[in-house]
Amino acid sequence: MTNNGPPKNPHHNRQIHPHHSQGGAHQAGHDVERMTLDDPATEAASGSPDAASAPPxxxxxxxxxxxxxxxxxxxxxxxxxxxxxxxxxxxxxxxxxxxxxxxxxVTRFAGDMVSVADNLERAMSSLPAALRRNAGPFKTFVEGVELTEKELLRSLEAHGVKKLDPTGSRFDPHFHEAMFQVQDPSVPSGTVTTVVQPGYAIGSRSLRPAKVGVAS
Missing domain, CATH: 1.20.5 (Single alpha-helices involved in coiled-coils or other helix-helix interfaces)
Structure with a gap:
């Protein structure tokens, strides 16, 4: 029996897939790969807390x-x-x-030596002036006592102890002790006019204040 119909195409029944489907799948693969590679940058650009807060x-x-x-x-x-x-x-x-x-x-020792100097001065001041002027052995004795007093004062001064004779100076309560006041218009008020007993200083301190009379 002869079939007069149109000839069958051998490829007629072959399923033809759109060509662009392979290209679309390939492009999609590229998009997925690019997205995967760009994720850190994308995440940093999108303001990820870890990436943005680390440098600050x-x-x-x-x-x-x-x-x-x-x-x-x-x-x-x-x-x-x-x-x-x-x-x-x-x-x-x-x-x-x-x-x-x-x-x-040497304060205590100097205090004792000051008493010795006072006694020598009293001994010399008690002698009459006529006996001092007379020549002979007595005058030699007086001169020896005077030299002893001077040597004692020199030794005390070598150790910082100085005799004070404030006559004519301004009264200083740190070094002077006022015994009385006198009327003396020839000097300013508060001036030492009389020295009853000399004083002594050791360094910048008073070893013994001088007993004085002060002009009022």
Missing amino acids: AAAEDAHDAIARLVAENVDLKDRLLRALADAENVRRRAERELNDTRQYA
């Missing part, structure tokens, strides 16, 4: 560390200056105490 936090930590170091440096410098000042004060105080010890160590 590190900068803040560095700033805090520098601030702490500066504060510690200031504190250490202040402590050093205080320690140096304390050491200098201790050195000066020790030096001053040493000088005072050297200068005033």
